[in-house]
Amino acid sequence: MSRAQRTRTKRPIDPQRPEDERMPVGSAFAYGLQHVLTMYGGIIAVPIIIGGAAGMTGGEIAVLLASCLFIGGLATVLQTVGIPFFGSKLPLVQGVSFAAVATMLSILNQGSGIQAVFGAVLVASIIGLVIAPFFAQIVRFFPPLVTGIIITTIGLTLVPVAAGWIVGNDPDAPDFADPSNVALAGITLAIIMLLSKVGNATISRLSILIALVLGTGVGALMGKVSFDGVFDGAIVAFPNPFHFGLPVFEPAAIFSMFIVILVIMTETTADLIAVAEITGSKVDSKRIAAGLRADMLSSAVSPVFNSFTQSAFAQNVGLVAVTKIKSRWAVAAGGVIMVLLGLLPVLGRLVAAIPMPVLGGAGIVLFGTVTASGIRTLSKVSYKNNMNLIIVATAITFGVLPVVNEDFYSNFPAWFQVIFDSGISSAAVMALLLNLLFNVFTVGNSKNQSVFGAAPTRQIPIQVIECLEDGDRCVDGKIVDADDNEVVLVDPAGDNVPLSDSDASGPSRTEPEP
Numbered sequence: 001m002s003r004a005q006r007t008r009t010k011r012p013i014d015p016q017r018p019e020d021e022r023m024p025v026g027s028a029f030a031y032g033l034q035h036v037l038t039m040y041g042g043i044i045a046v047p048i049i050i051g052g053a054a055g056m057t058g059g060e061i062a063v064l065l066a067s068c069l070f071i072g073g074l075a076t077v078l079q080t081v082g083i084p085f086f087g088s089k090l091p092l093v094q095g096v097s098f099a100a101v102a103t104m105l106s107i108l109n110q111g112s113g114i115q116a117v118f119g120a121v122l123v124a125s126i127i128g129l130v131i132a133p134f135f136a137q138i139v140r141f142f143p144p145l146v147t148g149i150i151i152t153t154i155g156l157t158l159v160p161v162a163a164g165w166i167v168g169n170d171p172d173a174p175d176f177a178d179p180s181n182v183a184l185a186g187i188t189l190a191i192i193m194l195l196s197k198v199g200n201a202t203i204s205r206l207s208i209l210i211a212l213v214l215g216t217g218v219g220a221l222m223g224k225v226s227f228d229g230v231f232d233g234a235i236v237a238f239p240n241p242f243h244f245g246l247p248v249f250e251p252a253a254i255f256s257m258f259i260v261i262l263v264i265m266t267e268t269t270a271d272l273i274a275v276a277e278i279t280g281s282k283v284d285s286k287r288i289a290a291g292l293r294a295d296m297l298s299s300a301v302s303p304v305f306n307s308f309t310q311s312a313f314a315q316n317v318g319l320v321a322v323t324k325i326k327s328r329w330a331v332a333a334g335g336v337i338m339v340l341l342g343l344l345p346v347l348g349r350l351v352a353a354i355p356m357p358v359l360g361g362a363g364i365v366l367f368g369t370v371t372a373s374g375i376r377t378l379s380k381v382s383y384k385n386n387m388n389l390i391i392v393a394t395a396i397t398f399g400v401l402p403v404v405n406e407d408f409y410s411n412f413p414a415w416f417q418v419i420f421d422s423g424i425s426s427a428a429v430m431a432l433l434l435n436l437l438f439n440v441f442t443v444g445n446s447k448n449q450s451v452f453g454a455a456p457t458r459q460i461p462i463q464v465i466e467c468l469e470d471g472d473r474c475v476d477g478k479i480v481d482a483d484d485n486e487v488v489l490v491d492p493a494g495d496n497v498p499l500s501d502s503d504a505s506g507p508s509r510t511e512p513e514p
Contacts, residue, residue: 018279021327032334034209039313043095054114067239067306068096070342075298075310076335080328088291091331097311100260107253118303119247120257125299128261136289148377149431150270153399154314155371157423162363165356181357188215188361215358224355235346239305263425264311271312279326318366387438399427
């Protein structure tokens with residue numbers, strides 16, 4: 001054996017992290033396509049809304065769409081592959097954040113153009129990039145109690161998204177809540193369930209992608225798929241830097257956008273912790289800081305290429321949980337696909353032909369799985385002699401409030417609405433504060449069991465335990481001794497009236513009931 005061979009033999013092998021699993025290129029791109037299709041509806045919604053509010057033409061909105069896909073793909077590659085100090089190297093899909101929509105609409109409504117939106121995103125993101133390492137230090141305040149609350153709330157807050165994909169978001173639309181749309185979503189969901197039951201691991205892991213394709217086929221038979229306009233417009237197009245002009249920097253717009261950046265950083269931190277919990281990976285403050293830096297760098301570059309703030313997509317965390325594909329390389333392949341969609345608008349128009357109810361049917365599984373993962377995390381939390389039960393109850397309810405009633409904070413200041421209109425941010429803030437109040441700063445906590453504490457379902461007086469002897473056990477609801485003789489319970493008054501249904505002459509001994 002050569003010296004080089006002996007050196008290789010003696011060198012210790014580091015255990016591979018789950019997210020570092022390598023896979024064939026074809027498989028990686030197949031799994032990556034699942035991620036793209038899962039988040040496609042979300043990533044195209046923002047440019048359509050903002051472009052419409054800015055009074056853009058159809059062609060200009062198409063430029064926004066292509067730009068958002070292009071930057072989202074690059075951001076995903078940066079987050080998953082990583083470079084020194086940038087990228088968490090976890091299977092997280094990046095895309096345009098919906099959290100900034102309200103603020104961007106507000107900037108536009110104040111008379112500022114799209115250039116002011118781009119300027120606000122650029123400056124606020126650079127500030128976020130600077131503070132990312134300090135923001136990441138809060139990870140030590142994310143025990144399983146807090147992470148479980150956040151993961152559960154992420155899933156719950158995504159349920160309306162799935163419902164909107166199925167029934168529509170415009171009550172005045174002629175096809176709103178059309179039973180045929182609900183049926184199409186149900187068919188897609190049934191396909192996913194059946195494919196997940198198949199013994200073949202590859203088919204099970206690709207169940208979402210296959211269901212989207214088959215669901216689209218069923219939708220075509222139902223007349224819900226149209227390929228008109230797929231080949232209209234450019235086939236290949238590179239995003240033109242500053243296509244809509246140079247950014248404009250307005251202090252008020254920048255301040256409002258910075259509040260959004262804090263919300264996005266909170267949500268991304270939650271998604272980082274959630275996907276790490278699902279994959280079994282370890283995250284510390286350095287890794288979270290690297291993920292946040294990737295987020296903020298991508299957001300800062302976005303305005304140059306006519307896009308907006310970037311953040312992790314929570315719905316894709318659910319896809320990781322469903323498929324059990326933990327490899328970051330699969331998600332990186334999805335990022336490459338997004339880049340191609342941005343460079344080839346024709347592909348983007350083809351993907352856009354997928355009926356929204358089909359995506360909604362898949363969303364039921366994806367988003368529900370996120371919720372279930374949060375519940376699983378909360379099951380590991382101790383609820384004995386503490387306030388954890390009320391912390392969970394309050395934080396989750398607080399997070400769901402703005403989801404079930406969108407006008408809940410409508411009369412609050414704009415900065416407050418930006419933070420707390422996000423169910424994820426609301427739950428994260430409340431969970432952090434309550435955990436600090438009751439579990440970190442314990443001074444002043446009552447030593448007595450709170451009325452809100454998790455009460456045991458039953459209580460047994462200590463005297464009962466003291467009466468038991470070696471070999472005593474419970475059989476069919478009766479106490480028997482080591483010789484299988486029943487131990488009779490008697491009336492507390494001591495008049496030896498057996499409370500057992502059996503013959504009183506059988507037991508070897510009689511115990512007074514305390």
